[in-house]
Amino acid sequence: MTTTSFSQKVKQFLIIFLPIFTTQIALSAMSFFDTNMSGKFSPADLAGVAIGTSLWLPVQTGLSGILIGITPVVSHLLGSKRNDKIGHSVVQALYLGVAVGLVVLAAGALLLKPILNGMPLEPRVGQVAFYFLCALAFGVIPLFGYTVLRSFMDALGQTRITMMITLVSLPVNILLNYLLIFGRWGFPQLGGVGAGVATASTYWLIFLISLFFVHRIEPFAQYGIFRQMPKVSLTKWKELLKIGVPIGFATFFETSIFAAVTLMMSRFDTITIAAHQAALNFASTLYMLPVSICMALTILVGYETGAGRVRDAKQYSLLGIGGAIGLSLLTAVVLLLFGEQIASVYSNDHEVIALTQHFLIYAIFFQISDAIATPTQGALRGYKDVNPALIITFVAYWIIGLPVGYITATYTSLGAFGYWVGLIAGLAVGATALLWRLFLVQKQASVRMSEKK
Numbered sequence: 001m002t003t004t005s006f007s008q009k010v011k012q013f014l015i016i017f018l019p020i021f022t023t024q025i026a027l028s029a030m031s032f033f034d035t036n037m038s039g040k041f042s043p044a045d046l047a048g049v050a051i052g053t054s055l056w057l058p059v060q061t062g063l064s065g066i067l068i069g070i071t072p073v074v075s076h077l078l079g080s081k082r083n084d085k086i087g088h089s090v091v092q093a094l095y096l097g098v099a100v101g102l103v104v105l106a107a108g109a110l111l112l113k114p115i116l117n118g119m120p121l122e123p124r125v126g127q128v129a130f131y132f133l134c135a136l137a138f139g140v141i142p143l144f145g146y147t148v149l150r151s152f153m154d155a156l157g158q159t160r161i162t163m164m165i166t167l168v169s170l171p172v173n174i175l176l177n178y179l180l181i182f183g184r185w186g187f188p189q190l191g192g193v194g195a196g197v198a199t200a201s202t203y204w205l206i207f208l209i210s211l212f213f214v215h216r217i218e219p220f221a222q223y224g225i226f227r228q229m230p231k232v233s234l235t236k237w238k239e240l241l242k243i244g245v246p247i248g249f250a251t252f253f254e255t256s257i258f259a260a261v262t263l264m265m266s267r268f269d270t271i272t273i274a275a276h277q278a279a280l281n282f283a284s285t286l287y288m289l290p291v292s293i294c295m296a297l298t299i300l301v302g303y304e305t306g307a308g309r310v311r312d313a314k315q316y317s318l319l320g321i322g323g324a325i326g327l328s329l330l331t332a333v334v335l336l337l338f339g340e341q342i343a344s345v346y347s348n349d350h351e352v353i354a355l356t357q358h359f360l361i362y363a364i365f366f367q368i369s370d371a372i373a374t375p376t377q378g379a380l381r382g383y384k385d386v387n388p389a390l391i392i393t394f395v396a397y398w399i400i401g402l403p404v405g406y407i408t409a410t411y412t413s414l415g416a417f418g419y420w421v422g423l424i425a426g427l428a429v430g431a432t433a434l435l436w437r438l439f440l441v442q443k444q445a446s447v448r449m450s451e452k453k
Helices: 006-041 043-068 070-079 083-117 123-155 159-182 192-216 234-267 270-286 288-306 310-346 350-382 387-411 417-452
Strands: none
Touching (some): 006 159, 070 083, 083 234, 234 270, 234 417, 310 350
């Protein structure tokens, strides 16, 4: 909807944001319950799922980021009232999703064992990580298909639908975890591997439900996504990849830095790995706030930019980033006051709880940087300005953050905590540079609009 006042924008923003946030929390909760319930089975299973998740998460988020490129494409088409082009774009994005999924499966078959064998893991931890990822592989293609369909539905502003789909699937995931990790009701006791089976099954569920909605339920059915199945269009793939690849790699550079730190943690003992992963898992849950704002800004800024309303696009950007900063300060208070209670959710082991609580203190600082960097990326995607963010995230996280973390962890008394110092440094640099880029893009957009007038 077109908005004219600030109060209307706040309302519109909340209508788009709140269901996205609920959906992201539900998706994050799947990882949370995988980690949490595996931890209740044994510390080795917690560490194995942690290693497996750390290998899979950057791949998932990076490649999903490529497919999320359909969101600004659909938003711009909607804003410029070229609705007849939307269906073809979505079908081509689905084809691309299947192709990406097949590449991931092939790469995993070739590389997974050598990667795990090259890590100094305890035998049980390595075994859990391997079979957890093998189980998860069965859900890769439906997950990418769901990512495309969800991005399409969200770009139309129908974020409540994707919220309902994901909320329905969450209890199924928890139940399957319970049955397969602990071997209840006659099911096999698989430990952490059962979490992989449960999550893959859940990916299939949300994909099939999304297919039904897009094909049969309005307002999605009017776009006729599956009425005609055209051939693969390399031209359309090129357009999607031109936007999606920088988004995907920027997301990959951000998420993979956390995975790299977890993998580097493998030189520490199982207790340290488990505590690090527990703290990182909770921090990742809090990260759903800025990432949801990021996705909402991509939709809203993309819609306003497509319609040529530069001033409105800028107002949404300020609203989203300001809101994220305020929420990050609130989560900082939660971490300070309830650190011990949060840590005890993940493990019954007193050593793990104490160490997790210490890691959570460090999480406070990079939550604030995330609150600036992530929504800013969402606004930039709405402007279809994606290449500079790719460079900024690579330099901030891999050229600055990881080396600082390694040096601090290796050559100071901080040990494992030194890696978190590196994360904080990288995220702070990235947030500053991305914010500067957004101001520049907004200025350029205003100049172009004034020249047209």
